[in-house]
Amino acid sequence: xxxxxxxxxxxxxxxxxxxxxxxxxxxxxxxxxxxVVVLSSLAFYLSKGxxxxxxxxxxxxxIAFSGIMAVGRSWERERDHQVLRALLLAPIPRGxxxxxxxxxxxxxxxxxxxxxxxxxxLFFHVDLLPILPMLLALLALGTLGxxxxxxxxxxxxxxxxxxxxxxxxxxVFPLIAPALLGAVVATRDLFAGASxxxxxxxxxxxVAFDLIFLAAGVxxxxxxxxx
Amino acid sequence: xxxxxxxxxxxxxxxxxxxxxxxxPALVAVNAELRAGEVTVIEGANGSxxxxxVQLLAQLARPTRGSIGxxxxxxxxxxxxxxxxxxxxMLYPDLTGLENLGLxxxxxxVGGGLSAIRERFELGSFAERPVRTCSRGQLQRxxxxxxxxxxxxxxxxxxxxxxxxxxxxxxxxxxxxxxxxRGAIVALVTHDAPFAERLADRRLRLDRGRLQEAA
Numbered sequence: 001x002x003x004x005x006x007x008x009x010x011x012x013x014x015x016x017x018x019x020x021x022x023x024x025x026x027x028x029x030x031x032x033x034x035x036v037v038v039l040s041s042l043a044f045y046l047s048k049g050x051x052x053x054x055x056x057x058x059x060x061x062x063i064a065f066s067g068i069m070a071v072g073r074s075w076e077r078e079r080d081h082q083v084l085r086a087l088l089l090a091p092i093p094r095g096x097x098x099x100x101x102x103x104x105x106x107x108x109x110x111x112x113x114x115x116x117x118x119x120x121x122l123f124f125h126v127d128l129l130p131i132l133p134m135l136l137a138l139l140a141l142g143t144l145g146x147x148x149x150x151x152x153x154x155x156x157x158x159x160x161x162x163x164x165x166x167x168x169x170x171x172v173f174p175l176i177a178p179a180l181l182g183a184v185v186a187t188r189d190l191f192a193g194a195s196x197x198x199x200x201x202x203x204x205x206x207v208a209f210d211l212i213f214l215a216a217g218v219x220x221x222x223x224x225x226x227x
Numbered sequence: 228x229x230x231x232x233x234x235x236x237x238x239x240x241x242x243x244x245x246x247x248x249x250x251x252p253a254l255v256a257v258n259a260e261l262r263a264g265e266v267t268v269i270e271g272a273n274g275s276x277x278x279x280x281v282q283l284l285a286q287l288a289r290p291t292r293g294s295i296g297x298x299x300x301x302x303x304x305x306x307x308x309x310x311x312x313x314x315x316x317m318l319y320p321d322l323t324g325l326e327n328l329g330l331x332x333x334x335x336x337v338g339g340g341l342s343a344i345r346e347r348f349e350l351g352s353f354a355e356r357p358v359r360t361c362s363r364g365q366l367q368r369x370x371x372x373x374x375x376x377x378x379x380x381x382x383x384x385x386x387x388x389x390x391x392x393x394x395x396x397x398x399x400x401x402x403x404x405x406x407x408x409r410g411a412i413v414a415l416v417t418h419d420a421p422f423a424e425r426l427a428d429r430r431l432r433l434d435r436g437r438l439q440e441a442a
Contacts, residue, residue, distance in 0.1 A: 082315040
């Protein structure tokens with residue numbers, strides 16, 4: 001287990017080092033997310049009350065699309081110079097490679113959320129402070145699910161450039177739909193004043209989804225990559 | 228050359244090795260043996276299955292049927308002793324050469340630090356630059372260091388001389404010769420006939436996925 005976690009951390013640290021140097025993933029996808037929030041605020045802002053009602057949808061659309069883009073770009077790095085082959089050849093459990101990529105991708109998406117969340121609150125007149133702990137929990141659980149799914153199937157795109165868009169549209173988006181629906185509805189209810197107990201069902205559903213995709217990632221990563 | 232007694236395996240055997248992509252056969256029932264201390268050149272036209280065979284030997288793909296034996300080792304235990312050098316360097320362009328080698332050294336559990344690796348492979352100051360700024364020859368030296376760092380028992384070379392100048396090809400041939408002397412099993416796929424002629428101890432010819440001859 002120690003070797004598994006150690007290998008995962010080395011993979012994640014490598015991705016973070018490259019990102020700190022190039023800033024390619026967070027800046028480009030973060031700007032896209034920012035654009036979604038700004039354009040939505042201009043297009044949908046009719047009144048303060050209505051803005052608060054559409055804010056959860058705007059928030060999750062920005063996060064989901066920029067997040068999937070971030071995961072795709074992260075896997076593109078493994079395709080450049082065919083580095084993925086060298087990683088797959090390394091004597092580490094291939095599940096550790098999945099966990100390492102997942103960890104790095106999560107940090108990229110959390111960084112994007114750190115930009116998007118305050119701006120959404122600003123543009124859509126949402127008072128974040130009273131709901132912040134619960135909102136952060138929803139963001140963390142919702143993000144973990146779709147990033148895990150994206151990381152698992154994004155690896156296929158790193159092996160085959162021709163399948164990249166097909167994998168995203170046919171596999172990843174339908175798979176992450178339940179998690180995103182849960183996250184959006186729970187965030188909507190939270191913005192409308194729902195209590196922890198009223199949101200508990202959604203939280204449980206998101207945890208279940210996360211566990212399924214974590215387990216699937218660790219166990220299916222190796223067979224999925226062996227063509 | 229007799230095999231090094233410290234090598235974890237001294238032969239690699241394929242039995243009935245078959246790989247289908249959909250219904251298209253890339254390899255059909257290949258029975259072959261690669262031996263320690265020998266350079267086995269794998270020949271064949273484009274699409275004959277050479278690179279598929281290398282992919283299977285490196286455990287980067289799974290056979291549809293048949294098996295590959297690496298002595299008593301399987302899975303990651305066998306992978307630890309496999310080195311792969313191809314035309315692509317398999318290094319991160321935005322990391323320096325040393326950062327790349329440091330990453331792979333840590334994944335393989337190769338100790339001794341980066342200065343030891345640098346000394347062993349005689350890497351110049353270019354190893355401190357991002358890989359994307361390196362010339363083809365420099366990339367090949369870094370890729371060689373990556374492939375040879377774990378002292379592999381099985382060294383797989385897939386078109387390694389493509390794009391190299393005469394000096395680079397000479398250096399590569401010299402390194403392959405050293406690996407053979409060390410007792411490694413060397414499998415070389417190349418279209419460079421003089422290069423193959425210079426190094427081959429044995430030749431395997433593939434034709435549309437079938438092994439035609441073993442001379």
